[in-house]
Amino acid sequence: MINQPTPWGTGLTVAGFVAAVTGVAVVVLGFGLIRVHPLLAVGLNVVAAGGLAPTLWGWxxxxxxxxxxxxTAVGVAGAWLTLLTLTALGAG
Structure with a gap:
């Protein structure tokens, strides 16, 4: 196996795009669930992250x-921090 250089520019661009899309999706869905019930939002986020984690770990x-x-990891972490902030500020 030949070691090839890591394509940092392209890779970080892809990671940034995936983080933005994932983060927005989690915030929008989580914010909607917070309006229904905060524990529902937390529970579904934990279940979704727990179900996705084994697949991502293998990749x-x-x-x-x-x-x-x-x-995906950066997007989900950023979205959770955003949801916590919005909830703490009373926006939910």
Whole structure:
């Protein structure tokens, strides 16, 4: 197996795009669920993350898919922080 250089520019661009799309999707869906009931939002977010984690864990060593894994992880973490902030400020 030949070690090829890591395409940082392209990879981080893909990861950023995936993070933005994932983050917006989680915030929009989570914000809607918070309006129904905060515990429902927390429960469904935990179930979704727990169900997605094994698949992403397996992808982390695949050269192209690792950028999707990074973007998804950053997007979900950022979305959760955004939802916590919005909830703490009373926007929900």
């Amino acid at each position: 982390r060593r695949t050269p192209v898919l690792r950028w999707f894994v990074l973007g």
